Amino acid sequence: xxxxxxxxxxxxxxxxxxxxxxxxxxxxxxxxxxxxxxxxxxxxxxxxxxxxxxxxxxxxxxxxxxxxxxxxxxxxxxxxxxxxxxxxxxxxxxxxxxxxxxxxxxxxxxxxxxxxxxxxxxxxxxxxxxxxxxxxxxxxxxxxxxxxxxxxxxxxxxxxxxxxxxxxxxxxxxxxxxxxxxxxxxxxxxxxxxxxxxxxxxxxxxxxxxxxxxxxxxxxxxxxxxxxxxxxxxxxxxxxxxxxxxxxxxxxxxxxxxxxxxxxxxxxxxxxxxxxxxx
Amino acid sequence: xxxxxxxxxxxxxxxxxxxxxxxxxxxxxxxxxxxxxxxxxxxxxxxxxxxxxxxxxxxxxxxxxxxxxxxxxxxxxxxxxxxxxxxxxxxxxxxxxxxxxxxxxxxxxxxxxxxxxxxxxxxxxxxxxxxxxxxxxxxxxxxxxxxxxxxxxxxxxxxxxxxxxxxxxxxxxxxxxxxxxxxxxxxxxxxxxxxxxxxxxxxxxxxxxxxxxxxxxxxxxxxxxxxxxxxxxxxxxxxxxxxxxxxxxxxxxxxxxxxxxxxxxxxxxxxxxxxx
Numbered sequence: 157x158x159x160x161x162x163x164x165x166x167x168x169x170x171x172x173x174x175x176x177x178x179x180x181x182x183x184x185x186x187x188x189x190x191x192x193x194x195x196x197x198x199x200x201x202x203x204x205x206x207x208x209x210x211x212x213x214x215x216x217x218x219x220x221x222x223x224x225x226x227x228x229x230x231x232x233x234x235x236x237x238x239x240x241x242x243x244x245x246x247x248x249x250x251x252x253x254x255x256x257x258x259x260x261x262x263x264x265x266x267x268x269x270x271x272x273x274x275x276x277x278x279x280x281x282x283x284x285x286x287x288x289x290x291x292x293x294x295x296x297x298x299x300x301x302x303x304x305x306x307x308x309x310x311x312x313x314x315x316x317x318x319x320x321x322x323x324x325x326x327x328x329x330x331x332x333x334x335x336x337x338x339x340x341x342x343x344x345x346x347x348x349x350x351x352x353x354x355x356x357x358x359x360x361x362x363x364x365x366x367x368x369x370x371x372x373x374x375x376x377x378x379x380x381x382x383x384x385x386x387x388x389x390x391x392x393x394x395x396x397x398x399x400x401x402x403x404x405x406x407x408x409x410x411x412x413x414x415x416x417x418x419x420x421x422x423x424x425x426x427x428x429x430x431x432x433x434x435x
Numbered sequence: 436x437x438x439x440x441x442x443x444x445x446x447x448x449x450x451x452x453x454x455x456x457x458x459x460x461x462x463x464x465x466x467x468x469x470x471x472x473x474x475x476x477x478x479x480x481x482x483x484x485x486x487x488x489x490x491x492x493x494x495x496x497x498x499x500x501x502x503x504x505x506x507x508x509x510x511x512x513x514x515x516x517x518x519x520x521x522x523x524x525x526x527x528x529x530x531x532x533x534x535x536x537x538x539x540x541x542x543x544x545x546x547x548x549x550x551x552x553x554x555x556x557x558x559x560x561x562x563x564x565x566x567x568x569x570x571x572x573x574x575x576x577x578x579x580x581x582x583x584x585x586x587x588x589x590x591x592x593x594x595x596x597x598x599x600x601x602x603x604x605x606x607x608x609x610x611x612x613x614x615x616x617x618x619x620x621x622x623x624x625x626x627x628x629x630x631x632x633x634x635x636x637x638x639x640x641x642x643x644x645x646x647x648x649x650x651x652x653x654x655x656x657x658x659x660x661x662x663x664x665x666x667x668x669x670x671x672x673x674x675x676x677x678x679x680x681x682x683x684x685x686x687x688x689x690x691x692x693x694x695x696x697x698x699x700x701x702x703x704x705x706x707x708x709x710x711x
Binding site: 330332333335336337338339340341342343346350351354355357430432 | 491493511512513516517519521523525526527528536537539540541570584588
């Protein structure tokens with residue numbers, strides 16, 4: 157065949173189309189990010205317009221985006237936003253830390269010990285299915301302060317995603333890594349620190365991300381009662397004083413903070429993941 | 436690197452995975468001098484890998500003992516290190532970190548770890564890849580990293596469990612040559628399990644043929660060939676044919692060649708090459 161003998165012209169690979177594709181993709185994603193938010197705010201504005209246009213609902217017009225954004229400087233200057241974030245952040249942080257401190261070892265035990273896994277399966281599944289907020293009356297009786305009770309509720313809500321995600325991560329670990337490390341003289345502590353933790357960092361962080369979402373959902377209603385600080389309290393307080401623009405502003409703050417925390421978790425997952433597909 | 440060989444003495448080794456389970460192998464006796472390269476060949480299931488795991492201290496024998504220079508093997512040690520069929524590198528670590536992990540377990544100072552890792556990487560010709568992600572390396576390069584990770588411990592005995600079976604023919608040939616040459620240069624013992632007769636001839640000073648159920652060492656063939664060994668060399672070809680014949684005889688015998696154990700023992704006492 158003549159074709160076989162014909163010289164093949166190999167096109168020289170150029171980096172220009174590659175970089176332009178990356179830029180194009182970045183541009184598209186940025187545009188869509190803002191466009192998505194634009195659609196949300198437009199719908200919000202349109203809803204508020206309908207509320208304002210109807211005489212029966214006009215006095216709820218402060219739920220709209222413009223009064224809400226006007227409330228931000230006021231809430232910031234009197235320290236409402238900062239105080240609420242600090243109080244809620246403390247409860248969320250402490251609750252999550254407790255959940256991680258308990259959930260990760262439980263997850264490792266679940267992943268490593270068949271006896272523990274089989275023994276704990278029924279009680280853990282039962283406890284996991286109890287809505288975290290249903291523990292509130294019991295927590296209020298058991299703990300001295302409401303603050304402690306809320307931290308407990310967050311820990312109860314967050315511990316399961318951390319534990320089960322850690323266990324799932326461990327189940328995927330190549331058993332040969334344990335053999336190799338033992339072969340190279342690793343003590344159990346070395347295996348835990350140098351092999352298990354880095355191997356399942358992705359799964360632990362994914363569990364923490366899920367736990368954060370659950371904890372954030374539990375935090376706000378848990379702060380509706382008993383305490384006089386925090387994001388949940390601020391919403392409840394705004395409702396009672398009929399400051400609807402303050403109420404929506406604080407709801408927006410909850411959304412923004414939650415989004416930022418979730419993004420931080422996503423970044424940490426990317427940073428500590430060694431899986432090729434996720435890089 | 437200051438490495439030396441070791442005197443291996445395996446006495447009446449017997450193994451079964453559970454009390455009621457079948458005997459994996461029985462009455463295995465092997466003795467080897469410092470720096471000797473031994474290859475164990477045999478069909479799947481005759482207990483070759485189990486034997487290697489016991490030598491590495493990763494499994495306990497049901498009965499019998501393994502002594503290395505008089506020290507009884509009771510668990511893993513940096514003195515006897517095993518290399519597995521797959522590299523099993525830690526993908527979250529760079530090449531140099533993978534190689535130095537054993538020294539880190541042994542709490543070596545970072546400066547010494549760096550020096551020793553550089554030496555080991557130079558032995559396997561991967562100096563330029565020290566800072567690479569192990570996931571970016573080819574299969575052969577990954578197996579070289581695994582080799583460096585074992586060599587960095589300066590083992591007296593390197594145990595190899597079919598370490599090249601997953602590699603392409605060219606990479607396999609190159610690693611076979613390199614591992615034997617490094618072992619001979621540094622003087623440590625090799626004990627390797629393989630299904631590949633060519634590999635056995637190219638790498639070993641002695642080939643132990645295992646057969647039967649339970650497995651037994653039915654032949655011990657001395658391979659006295661000059662280095663470097665080339666596949667096309669007529670002497671290599673002749674040894675290969677002889678080993679293949681022994682292997683087939685052992686495999687086709689109803690008792691796995693067990694009837695020749697008495698002969699085998701006398702062979703061990705004299706010169707196996709002459710008797711076979």
